[in-house]
Amino acid sequence: xxxxxxxxxxxxxxxxxxxxxxxxxxxxxxxxxxxxxxxxxxxxxxxxxxxxxxxxxxxxxxxxxxxxxxxxxxxxxxxxxxxxxxxxxxxxxxxxxxxxxxxxxxxxxxxxxxxxxxxxxxxxxxxxxxxxxxxxxxxxxxxxxxxxxxxxxxxxxxxxxxxxxxxxxxxxxxxxxxxxxxxxxxxxxxxxxxxxxxxxxxxxxxxx
Amino acid sequence: xxxxxxxxxxxxxxxxxxxxxxxxxxxxxxxxxxxxxxxxxxxxxxxxxxxxxxxxxxxxxxxxxxxxxxxxxxxxxxxxxxxxxxxxxxxxxxxxxxxxxxxxxxxxxxxxxxxxxxxxxxxxxxxxxxxxxxxxxxxxxxxxxxxxxxxxxxxxxxxxxxxxxxxxxxxxxxxxxxxxxxxxxxxxxxxxxxxxxxxxxxxxxxxx
DNA sequence: GTCTATAGATAGATAGAC
DNA sequence: GTCTATCTATCTATAGAC
Numbered sequence: 001x002x003x004x005x006x007x008x009x010x011x012x013x014x015x016x017x018x019x020x021x022x023x024x025x026x027x028x029x030x031x032x033x034x035x036x037x038x039x040x041x042x043x044x045x046x047x048x049x050x051x052x053x054x055x056x057x058x059x060x061x062x063x064x065x066x067x068x069x070x071x072x073x074x075x076x077x078x079x080x081x082x083x084x085x086x087x088x089x090x091x092x093x094x095x096x097x098x099x100x101x102x103x104x105x106x107x108x109x110x111x112x113x114x115x116x117x118x119x120x121x122x123x124x125x126x127x128x129x130x131x132x133x134x135x136x137x138x139x140x141x142x143x144x145x146x147x148x149x150x151x152x153x154x155x156x157x158x159x160x161x162x163x164x165x166x167x168x169x170x171x172x173x174x175x176x177x178x179x180x181x182x183x184x185x186x187x188x189x190x191x192x193x194x195x196x197x198x199x200x201x202x203x204x205x206x207x208x
Numbered sequence: 209x210x211x212x213x214x215x216x217x218x219x220x221x222x223x224x225x226x227x228x229x230x231x232x233x234x235x236x237x238x239x240x241x242x243x244x245x246x247x248x249x250x251x252x253x254x255x256x257x258x259x260x261x262x263x264x265x266x267x268x269x270x271x272x273x274x275x276x277x278x279x280x281x282x283x284x285x286x287x288x289x290x291x292x293x294x295x296x297x298x299x300x301x302x303x304x305x306x307x308x309x310x311x312x313x314x315x316x317x318x319x320x321x322x323x324x325x326x327x328x329x330x331x332x333x334x335x336x337x338x339x340x341x342x343x344x345x346x347x348x349x350x351x352x353x354x355x356x357x358x359x360x361x362x363x364x365x366x367x368x369x370x371x372x373x374x375x376x377x378x379x380x381x382x383x384x385x386x387x388x389x390x391x392x393x394x395x396x397x398x399x400x401x402x403x404x405x406x407x408x409x410x411x412x413x414x415x416x
Numbered sequence: 417g418t419c420t421a422t423a424g425a426t427a428g429a430t431a432g433a434c
Numbered sequence: 435g436t437c438t439a440t441c442t443a444t445c446t447a448t449a450g451a452c
Contacts, residue, residue, distance in 0.1 A: 009435065026321065031238030033427060047436050049429070109376075110318050113234065150392040154384070157377045158370045158396055165369020168317075169361075176362070184358040188366055192400040217417065241445060255418050257447070 013051045015041045017065075020058045025103035029059055029114040059111060060119040066104040067126035073097055074133060083141030084195055090134055091189040094163045095182045102167045109164065131156055138193065148194030159189055221259045223249045225273075228266045233311035237267055237322040267319060268327040274312040275334035281305055282341060291349030292403055298342055299397040302371045303390045310375045317372065339364055349401065356402030367397055 019040045023032045034055055038045040052058045077093040080086055098105045108127070112120060135156045141147030149155050163185055170181065190197045227248045231240045242263055246253040260266045285301040288294050306313045316335070323331060343364045349355030357363050371393055378389065398405045 012435075028236050028238050028321065030236050031322070034429080035427080043435085044437060045428085046430080046438085050435065055428070113236065114239070150395055151384070153377075154389065154392050155396065157373060158393065161373020161376065162366045162370035165365060165373075168369065169365045176359070181362065184362050185366065187358055188363065188400040191402060192396040194399060220417075242447085243445080251417085252419060253446085254420085254448080258417065261447095263446070 009050075012041065012043065012047070016048055016051055016058070017062065021062055021103050021107065024059065024062070024111065025106045029055075029107075029111045056116055056119065059107075059114060060122070062104070063108055063111070063115070063119075063123045064126070066101070066108055067123060067130070070097060071126065071130055074130065078133070083137055083144060084146050084190070086137050087141060087147070087193065087195075088186050088190060090137060091159070091163060091186045092182050094160070095166055095185050096178070098164060099166055099170055099178055099181070102170075105164060105167050131160065134159060141193065146195070155193065159192070162188070162192075217258075220249065220251065220255070224256055224259055224266070225270065229270055229311050229315065232267065232270070232319065233314045237263075237315075237319045264324055264327065267315075267322060268330070270312070271316055271319070271323070271327075271331045272334070274309070274316055275331060275338070278305060279334065279338055282338065286341070291345055291352060292354050292398070294345050295349060295355070295401065295403075296394050296398060298345060299367070299371060299394045300390050302368070303374055303393050304386070306372060307374055307378055307386055307389070310378075313372060313375050339368065342367060346401065354403070363401065367400070370396070370400075 016037065020032070020037050023037060023040070034045040034048055037058075038048055041048075048058075052061070074090070074093055074097075078086055078089050080089065108123070112123060115123060135152050138147065138149045138152045138155050142149035142152065166181065166185065176184075187197050224245065227245050228240070231245060231248070242253040242256055245266075246256055249256075256266075260269070282298070282301055282305070286294055286297050288297065316331070320328060320331060343360050346355065346357045346360045346363050350357035350360065374389065374393065384392075395405050
């Protein structure tokens with residue numbers, strides 16, 4: 001058949017992205033069929049091939065888009081050069097950015113295995129870039145003596161896992177506000193690297 | 209055809225479990241076919257139905273088995289009643305148990321979504337039981353004043369995510385020994401709950 | 417205990433009409 | 435820009451032979 005009255009390519013493309021993201025996150029990439037996506041968009045499966053050459057490219061595009069946005073937003077948020085303040089900015093940013101994008105984050109962590117080699121390399125490189133931001137902060141803080149970093153690599157991975165884990169339990173409208181959650185995580189991150197936080201009881205740490 | 213020379217039901221069952229675990233973890237439950245499993249086991253797909261009524265039950269059985277083992281081993285490892293020591297025992301146990309079972313852990317976290325309602329309820333209950341062990345430790349430690357727990361629920365989820373995350377980067381034969389990794393994570397967990405560890409530089413925390 | 421054969425469903429992707 | 439129709443491949447699960 002011909003063009004449907006009122007149909008718009010850009011609207012359809014955006015709907016395909018939105019629906020695919022939700023379905024991939026909920027059911028897993030492999031379990032989702034092009035027909036399923038098309039059905040929720042309100043078109044036939046073949047119409048999707050006007051926008052993406054195949055199913056794999058939908059996934060790659062979603063992941064790349066997410067990582068690009070994450071990196072760009074992160075650089076914008078890290079405004080100080082003080083390692084402790086920078087670590088807190090990073091922790092707060094990571095919670096704030098990811099808590100409202102549970103599906104993107106879930107996909108980025110769980111569907112790397114569904115990527116073919118080329119796409120995998122692209123996404124892995126972007127992720128590594130993000131990890132490096134945190135590692136640099138930890139190295140700086142450790143070198144200048146304001147943090148006690150057991151191992152920059154392990155600590156970075158531990159912090160990222162801890163922060164990203166918020167999406168496994170957080171549901172909007174729960175007991176805690178996003179700001180309160182941000183505070184709790186920031187406090188734990190700082191403490192985990194040997195920093196005595198302002199929000200904790202006032203203390204004085206004396207080397208003996 | 210008839211029975212194959214030397215074939216043994218228990219060996220086949222165990223092979224089905226082993227192969228399914230590896231394939232589900234690597235490719236995702238939905239992406240793995242019964243034929244694929246059978247092929248790696250060295251039988252025809254129909255032979256699997258002698259051991260499991262369907263694909264779903266293979267997954268349920270693998271997850272249940274993992275959670276049962278985890279809970280049993282955990283209870284055996286927590287030998288002290290002191291909250292701080294108990295938290296350290298828990299952290300070390302979680303790393304030690306999970307670091308050598310990457311596929312089971314990955315499945316337990318990522319394929320809950322592939323479970324049908326009944327199986328989901330079973331596995332979710334076991335996981336909740338495990339989380340409660342850690343929450344109790346944190347509540348005890350906070351009540352007795354030896355820890356500064358921002359929020360027992362959030363702290364428990366953060367610690368679990370942090371510890372479980374070891375499997376996203378650890379590969380055997382790497383730069384760090386398992387013991388060293390255990391030390392680093394235990395140190396971060398304790399510090400994150402406001403405990404000054406023995407392994408850190410000697411310090412004295414004085415409330416002013 | 418495992419096989420062959422097959423039913424019945426569904427997948428990704430393409431051709432060509434409008 | 436989207437449709438219908440279809441090709442080809444693959445899937446889960448079962449029936450019945452040995």
